[in-house]
Amino acid sequence: MKASQNPNKAAPAAADPDLFMAMDDLKLAAAGLVEGTLHGLHRSPYTGISPEFASHRSYVKGDDLRYINWKLWARQDRLFVKQFDAETNMNLYLFMDATASMGTAHGPADKWRYASRLAAGLAYLALKQRDAPGLCVFNEHLSRFVAPSVAPHQLDMITTVLQEAAPRGETNLHAAMQEALSACKRRGLVILTSDLFDREEEILSGLELVRFHGHEVVVVQVLDPWERKLPDRGTYRFRDLETGRHLVVDVQSIGEVYEKTVASWQRTFKRACEELDITFLSCITTDPLKDLMVSFLSKRMQRA
Amino acid sequence: MGWVTPLFLAGLAAVAIPVIIHLLPNRRQTVETLGTNRFLRLAMRQGRRNLRLKNLLLLLSRMAIVSLLALLFARPFLAEGLPDAEKEGETLVLLDVSGSMDFQMLDVSHAMLAREQAERIVDNLPEGGKVTSAVFGKKVVALDDFGECKLLPGVGTDFAAALRWARDRLDLSEKPYKHLVLVSDLQKSGIPEKQVETRGLDIGVELVKTQAYGTWNAQVSFVRPQTPVYTEEKLIEVGLTVYGHPSEAQAALIVSFDHGQSMSRTVPLETGIVSFYLPMEKPGMLKGVAELEVKDPYVTDNRRFFAFAIKPPVKVLLVDGTPGRKHYEQDAYFLDAALKVTKKNKDVSPYLPCRSRELDDLSDTRIVALCNVASLSADDMEKLALFVSSGGSLIYFLGDSVDVDAYRRITAAGLFPGSLDRLPSGADLFREDSPILEWDASHRALRAFKNRDMGDLSRIRFRGAFSIQTRHKVLARLSNREPAIVEGALGKGRIIVVSNPCNRRWGDWPQERIFLPLIRELFAYLVGRTDSAGEEGTPREVAAMPVDLEDGRPPGIYGADPMVIINPDNAEGVPGALTEAEFRKHFGLPEPVIKKQGASESEEGLHENRERNRELWRYLAVALLVCLFAENYLADRG
Numbered sequence: 024m025k026a027s028q029n030p031n032k033a034a035p036a037a038a039d040p041d042l043f044m045a046m047d048d049l050k051l052a053a054a055g056l057v058e059g060t061l062h063g064l065h066r067s068p069y070t071g072i073s074p075e076f077a078s079h080r081s082y083v084k085g086d087d088l089r090y091i092n093w094k095l096w097a098r099q100d101r102l103f104v105k106q107f108d109a110e111t112n113m114n115l116y117l118f119m120d121a122t123a124s125m126g127t128a129h130g131p132a133d134k135w136r137y138a139s140r141l142a143a144g145l146a147y148l149a150l151k152q153r154d155a156p157g158l159c160v161f162n163e164h165l166s167r168f169v170a171p172s173v174a175p176h177q178l179d180m181i182t183t184v185l186q187e188a189a190p191r192g193e194t195n196l197h198a199a200m201q202e203a204l205s206a207c208k209r210r211g212l213v214i215l216t217s218d219l220f221d222r223e224e225e226i227l228s229g230l231e232l233v234r235f236h237g238h239e240v241v242v243v244q245v246l247d248p249w250e251r252k253l254p255d256r257g258t259y260r261f262r263d264l265e266t267g268r269h270l271v272v273d274v275q276s277i278g279e280v281y282e283k284t285v286a287s288w289q290r291t292f293k294r295a296c297e298e299l300d301i302t303f304l305s306c307i308t309t310d311p312l313k314d315l316m317v318s319f320l321s322k323r324m325q326r327a
Numbered sequence: 328m329g330w331v332t333p334l335f336l337a338g339l340a341a342v343a344i345p346v347i348i349h350l351l352p353n354r355r356q357t358v359e360t361l362g363t364n365r366f367l368r369l370a371m372r373q374g375r376r377n378l379r380l381k382n383l384l385l386l387l388s389r390m391a392i393v394s395l396l397a398l399l400f401a402r403p404f405l406a407e408g409l410p411d412a413e414k415e416g417e418t419l420v421l422l423d424v425s426g427s428m429d430f431q432m433l434d435v436s437h438a439m440l441a442r443e444q445a446e447r448i449v450d451n452l453p454e455g456g457k458v459t460s461a462v463f464g465k466k467v468v469a470l471d472d473f474g475e476c477k478l479l480p481g482v483g484t485d486f487a488a489a490l491r492w493a494r495d496r497l498d499l500s501e502k503p504y505k506h507l508v509l510v511s512d513l514q515k516s517g518i519p520e521k522q523v524e525t526r527g528l529d530i531g532v533e534l535v536k537t538q539a540y541g542t543w544n545a546q547v548s549f550v551r552p553q554t555p556v557y558t559e560e561k562l563i564e565v566g567l568t569v570y571g572h573p574s575e576a577q578a579a580l581i582v583s584f585d586h587g588q589s590m591s592r593t594v595p596l597e598t599g600i601v602s603f604y605l606p607m608e609k610p611g612m613l614k615g616v617a618e619l620e621v622k623d624p625y626v627t628d629n630r631r632f633f634a635f636a637i638k639p640p641v642k643v644l645l646v647d648g649t650p651g652r653k654h655y656e657q658d659a660y661f662l663d664a665a666l667k668v669t670k671k672n673k674d675v676s677p678y679l680p681c682r683s684r685e686l687d688d689l690s691d692t693r694i695v696a697l698c699n700v701a702s703l704s705a706d707d708m709e710k711l712a713l714f715v716s717s718g719g720s721l722i723y724f725l726g727d728s729v730d731v732d733a734y735r736r737i738t739a740a741g742l743f744p745g746s747l748d749r750l751p752s753g754a755d756l757f758r759e760d761s762p763i764l765e766w767d768a769s770h771r772a773l774r775a776f777k778n779r780d781m782g783d784l785s786r787i788r789f790r791g792a793f794s795i796q797t798r799h800k801v802l803a804r805l806s807n808r809e810p811a812i813v814e815g816a817l818g819k820g821r822i823i824v825v826s827n828p829c830n831r832r833w834g835d836w837p838q839e840r841i842f843l844p845l846i847r848e849l850f851a852y853l854v855g856r857t858d859s860a861g862e863e864g865t866p867r868e869v870a871a872m873p874v875d876l877e878d879g880r881p882p883g884i885y886g887a888d889p890m891v892i893i894n895p896d897n898a899e900g901v902p903g904a905l906t907e908a909e910f911r912k913h914f915g916l917p918e919p920v921i922k923k924q925g926a927s928e929s930e931e932g933l934h935e936n937r938e939r940n941r942e943l944w945r946y947l948a949v950a951l952l953v954c955l956f957a958e959n960y961l962a963d964r965g
Contacts, residue, residue, distance in 0.1 A: 124362030134362070220363040250362055260356040263364040270364045271356055272371065276378050281370035288366070 049182035053143035057151065060144075060316040079103040114171040114211025115149040115156040116238065117142045118203055119185070122162050123264040124220045126190035127247040130308035134245045137308045138216040139185040141243065144316060145214060146181045158184055159206070161199035162192030168206050193265045194221040200229035210237040219244050219292065220265070227295050234299055241319070242296055244289070244305040251285055251307055253278045302326065331402035331942070338397030345389035349382070381961055388958040395951040404942040416504030417457040419493050420449055422473060423511030423537075424462040424876070425484035426627050426899030430540040438478045441537050445510045446473045448535065457502060463489040465896075468876045480627040481874040481882050481895020484517030490914060497530055510535040513905045516898035518913060532916045539904035541624035543571025545578070545596055546900035550617045550633035553602075556675040557610035557639045563603040565617045565631075569596050570902050578621035585614040585884075596621065610639045614884055628900040632884050634869045634892050640679040641693045641854050647684055648699035648728045657682075658698035658726060661837035662829045665846040678850060689714045694853050699726030699828045702733030708740045715742065716818025720853035725793045726828030744815025744822055745797030760788035760834065763811050766803035772814075772823075772852035773802060775844060786841050787811075791833040792826040812849075821853055 079092060082102035090104040119142055125135040146156035150173065157171030158181045167184045169177075196217065207213075213233050219226055219242070233240050253274040261270050274281075289305055296303040302322050306315050330336065361367070371378075422445040429438040445460070449472070452458055461469045464482030467489055489509070497505045511517075513536055546568050553562035565580060573596040582603055583589040590603045605613070614634040621629060643666055645659035654660055659682050666678040681687075686707045689695065695711065697703075700723075703711065715721050721742065729747065737743040763784045768777040776782040784803060795810045802812040802823075815822040827833050836842055869890045874882060878893075885891045905913070 127360055127362045129359075218362050220365070247362060249359070250366075258356050260358045261361050261364055261367060262358060264360050264362055266364075268364060269358075270367050270371075272367055276381065277367070277370040277374050280374045281366055284366050284369050284373070 049139065049143040049185055050147075050178055052140050053147035053178070053182065056140065056144040056312055056316060057148045060313055060320065079105060113149075113152075113154040114207070114209050115145065115154050116171065116203070116207050116211050116213045117145060117156060117158045117181070118200065118213055118215040118217075119158065119160045119188070120194065120196065120199075120215070120217030120219075121160050121166065121188045121190050122192050122194040122220075123190050124194060124218050125245070126264055127218075127250060128308075129247050129249045132308055133190070134218055134247055134308055135188070135190045137312070138243075138245045139188070140312055141245075141315060142185060142214075142216060143178075143182050144312065145319075146178055148316075150178055155211075156181060157207070157211075159199075159203040160184060160188045161196075161203065162190075163195050163199075165199055165202040165206070168203070170206070171209070171211065190264075195225070196221045197225040197229035197232075200233055204233060204236055207236070207238070211239070212241065213238040214241045214243060216243045216245060218246055218250070223288075223292065223295070226292075227299070230296070230301055231299055234301065240296075240299070240301040241322070242292075242301055242303050243315070243319070244292070244303070246285075246305070246307050248307050248309050252282050329404050331404065333401055335397055335400035335402075338400065339394055341397065342390045342393045345386060345393060349386045385958060385961045388954050388961060391954045392951060392958060395947050395954060399944055399947045399951060402942060402944055403947075416506060417459070417497065417500045417502040418452055418506045418508060419459045419461065419496060420445055420473075420508045421467070421489055421493060421510065422460070422462045422476065423464075423484065423489075423509070423517075424476065424478055424482060425464045425511075425514065425517065426481040426874070426895050427484065427512055427514045427516070427540060427625065428537065429478060429480050429627060430625050436478075437538065437540070441510055442473050442476055442478070444535065444537070448508055448510070449473065456504075457500075459496065461492070462876065463492070464876050465873070466876055467492040477879065479874050479876060479879065479881055481899060482876055483873055483896030483898055484514055485519070486511075486513075486517045486910075486914070487519050490916075505530045506533065507531070508533045508535060510537060512537045512539045513907070513910050514539065514899070514901075515903045515905055516901045518905065530917070532911075534907045534910060534916075536904075536907055540902065541571075542902050543569070543573050543623065544625045544628070544900050544902050545569045545573055545619060545621050545623045546625075546628035546897060547580075547617050547619050547631040548628075548897050548900075550582070550631050552613070552635050552637060554669075554675050554677070555635060555638055556677045557607065557637045558675050559607060561605045561607045561613070561637060563605055563613075565601045565603065567594065567597070567599055567601060567619065568897070568900065569598050570900065573621070573623065575621055578619055580617065580619050582617045583615050589615075594619075607637060610637050612636050612890075614890075624902070625900055627882075627895045628897065630882065631894050632882055632892050634884055634890055636869065638677075640675065640677050641850075642691050643678050643680045643694045643696060643850065644687060644689065644692045645680050645682045645696045645698060646686060646700055647682055648697065648701055648726065650684060656830070658724065658828055658830050659696070660830070661842070662696060662698060662724070662846065665843050666850065668843060677854075686710055689719065692719065694720045694722065694850060696722045696724065698724045699728045699830070701728040702730045703737055703742075708737060708742060711742055712740055712817065715820030715822060718819040720820055721817075721822045722849065722853060723822075723824040724829040725824065725826050726830065727832060729793070741817050742822065744799035744813050744824060745795040745810075748794045748796055760790050761792065761805040761807050761809070762786070762788040763803050764806040766812070767800075770800075770802055770814075772849055775848050782841055782844055784841060784845065786839050787834075787836045787845070789827045789834045789836065795824065795826055823849060823853065825849075 079095065080103065082091060082104050086104045092103045092105055095101075095103045119138060121135060125138065126133050128134070142158070146158070149156040153173060155171035155173045156177060158167065158169040159165055160167040167188060169180050169184055194217075196219070200215075215230070230240055230242065255278065256275040258271065258273045261272060262268070263270070293303045293305075304315070304318060304322065422442060424438065424442075428441055429436065431437065449458055449460060459469060460471070460473050461467050462473075462476050463485075464479075465485045465488065470476055493507050497507065507530060509532065511534070513534070547565060548568040549564075549566040551564050551566075553564055563582065565582060567580070575596055577593050577595045579591055580594045580601055581589060581591040584605075588605070590605070592601065592603070594601050612634060613636075616630055616632050618631075619629045623629065645663055647657050647659040650657045663680045663682055666680040667676050669676050686695070689710065692714070695714065711721060723743070725747075731747045734743055734747050738746050766773050766776065766784050768774060773784070776784050789805060789811065792805060792809055792811065795813055797810065797813050797815075799813055799815045801810045802814055803810070805811050809826065811826055813824040813826075815824070827836065829837060831837060869892055871892045871894070872878070873896045874880070874893055880893055882893050882895055885893065910916070
């Protein structure tokens, strides 16, 4: 992590949501995020996709006690945990929306920066769990693909791609996911990080397609604070980052209706995801990344 | 509706400001980016109707705020002046018909013009309301219409009486709206000297000020004889009063008598007294008119009627009971001197005292004074009884010569009101002087001594006096409770007893300054004072009165018994008028609330620093607050 250029500037606390946004080094940010998150949890959050028993392995500190084979312990006086098919080499596909709309910034960072740090953290977590993270970055189409791997340099590759990418282009999630699926040979966990500013039916059909291919899907919607709730007063000329169109709005006159419209849209999306057995998480760029990670891991544990 | 400060209505033009702001595009726009404007459009579409309504209400509330501010400063009020048919008001129109209103303007009577003006005011009043017309001078006379008004020259003015009459009249009215119109020249002489209570004059009072007659005037203010006692050549005094700067230096003054004689003189036009000597063959009534021939603005007071009775002096028989060797030792000496005293040289005493030791022929005598007379013979008592019974007057001054027993017979004859009980000897006087302690100041004989500042009878101290037992009226008592002056009567005549001689043997009271006025008052009472009712046997009097609206008679001489002299009110001859503001201030009249209708000659001035009745600013202020709250709510609501 690059040290702060100003030594006089106080270092942000670990719980400070700006902490990981301020880090330029994604790897470091990812490591800090994950370790900080895991430190707060009391058991391994790892769960596999499939519960099929594959073999035993020696118990390591932090393993879930539910998977300890007590009979084997009784016989051999050593602790072994059951391994399942998905315990090793689970593919984690990080689908990253890098369209222009992800460039909105009214918080500590734009949505892309926020999403990329989340992705880096998830990649770090996956590698820590001996899963194989992969990356799909798409604008109007799939622009960058990193195949899942557990190789030691995999995190470097992922973070490099994430740092090099920049939000541009219009959103076409369906086409992008379709293209990404063709590169995802093995089933795994697909985590789509996007603002979901596309036609709902297009997005859902894309997600449906992903599910059809046997992947588990988690949707993390990242919004800018203003995209959820407008400021209290003022007249603004809002520029649509993808279309470039302008709209002059007196926010005081529509703030309440706007907020309700966005909330309604999110609820609709969430219901649709639940119907597809897709985990839906929503956040804004001012939410602490750590809280988002905890929420994600909790959802995973619940699901398991 | 009226406006106190109508200029602020120009502020209504500022209502355009919120409209312009509303129509102007909002230039203060901050450019921001969003991932998508889709939800903005959705929200705007959904809230468009509400937004339009809200913006419209906001615009209207802001326009209302600006309008209400302008109206608030303009201070509207509801007209409560002249009532209209819907309001059912009552209007009093009071026309000043005092003497000062009666002068010529370009050969037209100003009083007539004022009356026509009042008629126009009445004609221009809206139908439906009640109108009362009245004229006023010193009193107020209601009329059916001003056409009935008879203009009397020389009527005095009393604004206070007119305003009180109007107040009382309108207090009785059940009409919701009341208004008073006063048509007058607002002459200063109509203002009372003391502040007059004007309670209840909280109605609209409209002043229609007519023209005053000018800045100078000459008047014949009085005509009088120097003395009412007959002399062969009578001095008549004519008083002239000139106000301001006359345009002429002199004028002819003519005194004309009813018996045909007249006297004239050219006199300078200045305040003063002009004397005329009129030869008179015998006593009698002098009647006539004095006229000043001058072209002044107010001519009514250039003439003055007069009538006075010139009477012969009253013959008083002074019977001296103890004539001394020296004249000043005689009992009648001081009395004689007191009766002869006159105020000025060439003046004639109204009394003709004759001193005698005997009761002479009483045929021409009016009063008999018995000064320390010891007794009366039977013939004298009979003579006196007839004299007094027929209307003559008798006065006793008791002294050391008085025979108490003889006076018992005089008492029995009814000629003495009481009985004498004690005769003090020359050496047995009071241990100390006994002053007059109390006296009946309500009695006509002693009315002049009502106020001690005018005459203190307690300065009279008797060293000795008779004790008189009486049931008759005691006019004065000494400090030892003994009567000092007693009054009695016999037939038509009066009898007075003074329990002390009119000399210096029983006190020094003849040398007191109070002696002369007391003697003159007692003798005047015995003769018979001026009394409007006229007592039988007393000289006929002349009643003087000013021109009166209710009486209706113009200046002149009327009647014979009693004779009435009517002259114009001298106060009307004093030029000078108040301004409307001064008049209002003097009587505490409220300002008018509306611009009056009908009488277009004068305009009421509105005073901005005084609140009108029925101003609407309170309601406008409440409405403004409501609009401010509404605007604030709509603006914050979003």
